[in-house]
Amino acid sequence: MTTIAGFVLFISFFILLALSIPIAISIIISAILTLLLILPFDVTIITAAQRMVTGIDNFTMLAIPLFVLAGILMNNGGIAFRLVNFAKVLVGRMPGSLAHTNIVGNMLFGSISGSSVAAAAAMGRIMTPLQITQGYKRPYSAAANISSAPAGLLIPPSSLLIVYSLVSGGTSIAALFMAGYIPGILWGIACITVAYVLAKKEGYPVSERIGWKDKGFLILDAIPSLLLIVIVIGGIVAGIFTATEGAAVAVLYAVILSLVYKNLKLKDIPNILKETVEITGMILLLITASALFSLVMSFTGLPEAISNGLLSLTDNPILLLLLMNIILLVIGTFMDITPAVLIFTPIFLPISEAIGLDPVHFGIVIAFNLCLGNITPPVGSALFVGASVADVRIEHVIRTLVPYFIVLIVVLLVITFIPQLSLFLPNLFGI
Template sequence: MAFIAGLILILSFTILLMIGVPIAISIGLASIVTMMFIFPFDVSIFTVAQKMISGLDSFSLLAVPFFILSGLIMNNGGIAVRLINLSKVLTGRLPGSLDHTNVIGNILFGSISGSSVASAAAIGSIMTPMQSKEGYDRKYSAAVNIASSSAGLLIPPSGTMIIYSLVSGGTSIAALFLAGYLPGILWGLATIIVSYIIAKKKNYPVSSGLTVKQGLKVFVEAIPSLLLIVIVIGGIIAGIFTATEGAAVAVLYSFILSMFYKTLKLKDIPSIVKESVELTSIIMLLIGASASLSFVMSFTGIPEALTEAMLSISDNPIIILLLMNVVLLLIGTFLDITPAVLIFTPIFLPIVTEFGIDPVHFGIILILNLCIGNITPPVGGPLFVGCSIANVEMEDVIKPLMPYYLALVVVLLIVTYFPQLSMLLPDLILSR
């Protein structure tokens, strides 16, 4: 039954996507069609609807709209400029220093906003004109911005990690947050190394340095923005508040900070709230539809069948993880991060647990794969935004992006096969 149900599910889902049906609707309809293989139409409809509603009945999910609202407030609140100024100080007088500024700016802003698209837009809109003025090729500038835009998704606070925690059956959010730091930093270092090599080869200019006094002033101005990470993550890890309460604190703090900077006007609030409601609605519909899909797969035994199939190929965890990475990288090129996490967590998690792989470690592997796919054609929000800001065609940035893709795949393999990198901070701080 599992084979036939899986075939019906895949075919119906693929056909719906190919004819242009929105992904959330495609997931829901594919679930109904698959259920009809077992039950009558009315029972199938009722079951899928019930599972969609129960899938949203979670206190942890309240963190998602709060983090979305916080990110939108920051994106409109002038925080990006201060983080870029800090990045200039940190990059010093390195060759191609504006490239490194772009990378660090994306890491800092992405980790605070929790959005790769917002990061690519906020940092890219400031850095790309600066790089162009200094003689940098616009295609290359777009590539740097795109390649570094998703690094912040691995560094908390991360809404994606909260969604993974929910789908995986309650994996510790604090542990996931801590586990993302070193892989996220490694992503940033990899893009900086590639940028350094290219900058040396192309002889890109070095930015003028700042005096110690100027550097200290920039650092002091950026401290309030950086404190958001300390307050939210520190509070969650210390047990002062939950991830949901931390997200609400992030909204309040980012609002107060933006008003303090006088870059956010009260008249902007309605449009920001409206946009956050629209984004939240899309994500919640995806989560509800994916909850019904998870039930259908579980009921028909699809995950167990896939586990047996993969184990029949090899019982070597190295080979299994390599196969998963290949599948997830391909999936990430045409499926957005949130639906991919919702769909593939219940499929792959039972397989990795068979080999004793920690769900926290697998969560980082999953998200890292999808973050790379998020900046890879043909689909990817940061890819479209980065090209649009730099006013270049997508096909023109593929060549300059290739060295970054190679470096990020190396990072992926390191994170996959050296779990200590992900598990060091959770084990050290949470005494797991």
């Protein structure tokens, strides 16, 4: 019966997805259908309801809506513009300077906002018109923006890593946050490398020289925004406050900074709170649905069956890691990041532990894989937002994105097989 139930669970789920049913609803329906094969109707409904409620009954989970609110406040508080100016100083005068500024801006703003979509939208709106006026082609501009947007999901504070911590059984959030820095920076460097090569090929111009006086002003102007990362991450790593308390500090700091910049008005607050509720509701619905899905998987014994199946194919750690990476890359192309983490972490984590992987390292590997899915069709949200902001067709962007995909997959393999790239900073800080 458990084999049949497992078959029903995944077949019904993929059929519902193919019918364009929203992913959260698809997860809930397939889970309930499977439970009905195992339990009576009344017990199924009670069990499903209880599991969905307990799936978000966690204090740490409160960090997610708070970080969402902080990101939206910063998006409306004039911070993106200051980060772009700071990125111009960091990039200097390279061919395709504006594209590099876009990439660094995505890394900075994405890490603060915690959203690849917000980064792609905010940076794209600022940088695309500037690039077009200097002769950059729209697909090039869009590809640089889209490819670098998910880097901020790896650079903390990251809601994605918080979700992984919860579903993996309490992996240290502080360790995960520190582990995300080097992979996130490598993601950005990879994008800058590709953008540089393409810019040289196309002969794109460099930006105007910025005087030392102006550089000093732009750096000083950006420091208050950058301090948010230092305060929140430093406080979490030092044990001064938890991830949830750090998120609350981020909200308070974002409000104060936005008021100082005079970009936040009282009339904006209702819309900011509305947007926060909408995004949080979507995320929490996915989490509750995925919690139910995970419960049903445990009933059917699917995680153990899949783990045993993969381990029976080979006990070679290199082959197993390659196989898991391939599966996660495919999953990321058609499934949103949050439900993918919630559903597939319980399946692959036991395999990674069986071959001796640190759960912190494996969390970064999962995150990197699924972030790649964020910029690939057919579900890549950053891809569609970035193309829309740049006013360019998806098929035109994809051709320019191919070199980025290739280089990022190389970086993924490097991160997968060199654990110290993820574990160096957590070990350095003793977490």
